Amino acid sequence: MKQLTNMNVQIVSDKQAGGKAGFQVFEDALQNGAKVLGLATGSTPVTIYEQLVASDLDFSQLTSVNLDEYVGLSADHPQSYHYFMQQHLFNAKPFAHSYVPDGANLDAAAATSAYDQIIAANPIDLQLLGLGKNGHIGFNEPGTDPESTTHKVTLTESTIEANARFFDNADEVPRYAYSMGIGSILKAKQILIVAYGEAKAAAVAAMIQGPVTPDVPASYLQTHPNVTVILDDAAASQLD
């Protein structure tokens, strides 16, 4: 593989193997003293959370900080990212403190600055990321300022369509989200990004082997010194 960056790329057979490989990254980080974990939603992290739940790792002294949340959904809404985290991780493995942007706060300036203060007070040791088909990370869509902090995002049609499967129909998908910025993500000491499936292959190739450009928010990960990438064969299929 043509390796243009110092990203550590691991190719696995499927999501189950990816879950185990991702778990190993978490376990190593904890052994190295990580105290703040940056967490993500979407289908991609689910097998890692399954491994974390099945393990004897203890998060009760740790802090978690999530990437993003839909604007207008309260924490108890079944499609909110807050609810997702409860179901997939926090109910089984509670943290001392878990933070998710407050989607119920419609005052964007207040909600985003409060979240920036939380991130500043809890510097992230390991940030887990999924990858959007258009190269987004968190909800940082193409064109986002690479130095951005937490901000209100207008979701693209591609992202709304991709997320419509979780709602009864596309009209119910929120149009806005609060997301940690690319700048906030790049401040994490270590980053783990995971992608599975053919639909992510072009974004994966652009992230790892393309130019660093606002057109592909994940390409800024090339500028970070400690990134691990876990891919299945299909997601890796467009790498040279």
Ligand SMILES: N[C@@H]1[C@@H](O)[C@H](O)[C@@H](COP(=O)(O)O)O[C@@H]1O
């Ligand atoms: N905000 C989330 C992202 O954090 C996630 O990475 C992406 C991919 O989701 P999936 O893992 O389901 O493919 O979807 C959403 O847009």
